[in-house]
Amino acid sequence: MTNEKLNELLKPLVTDLGLEFVGIEFSPSRGSSLLRVIIDAPGRPVAIEDCERVSREISALLDVNDPIEGRYTLEVSSPGIDRPLFTLEHFTRFVGSEAKVNVALPIEGRHRFQGVIKAVEGDRIHLDQDGKDVVIAHANVVKAKLVPDYAALGIGAKGARNQDSGSRKRGSKHR
Template structure:
């Protein structure tokens, strides 16, 4: 797990080691964990079922269980807010399996160092080969070493929204008659034509 983007900073990796067993015992997977400082320190945990999706009630249960573990382990000095949430539709991609699962979808990827003179890439995921994430950009399909990826997330598109709604319907989380309310959703595609640099 430490070789993925679930937890980048040392404290995040330590926190992941503490909370992951509890989250997994409850039948969920840790997608990302971040300890963020600001006016008030916040521990953000993104989690989901192995087949995708999570409900508000699940987040509340996970929050209570994780809070109990953190009270005992006490890895964070001072007070903090705990946020447990789903990754969302335009989710971060943090594990190699995420890049495989969302093959064919648009993605933004930031590299930790320059690759062929650039750090940012936007294109369509073409899967994974060994330890490389394949992405089709304007110049063609390239492979990015997973270890050089600093951040990656899906681009919110109509196709992605439709897939998410279909998944929720399949899981019985929404009904056919509820789908009509999503017909008028417009996605923000203004950044799709941005020049990547």
């Protein structure tokens, strides 16, 4: 099953529970695949109980629909301080924030960019990479996430290396 189909299946369930469906990361493998579902709680931190509740509901839904072939691990977590950016709406929401963006097709010979999200116009993301405007088509984005501002979070550079990302996880095995 494609990520798009999994998103379509899982988003309404998470939304019905009063939470924000941020997105999924699916890593298929021969032995045991990993399905990570990322949720957020509007106006408050994600609690372990949120992850547990979503995990139970998703487990039941996946058991009925059986969209994933073979064994897999389900993990439900908060976005953490290095929040992933999946949709154009995510990029728009975080205009002014710094992000790391990996692309499939190189832009000026590069696959990785880091800079401030300046704007989103149509399906194009404008990133300020060292004072230069880099325009990235959303369809070209392989992976994107916010870069935490450790100083604003009150975490020094030394603490940043040892600091947990703040995500809460609950895993359960299936099949």
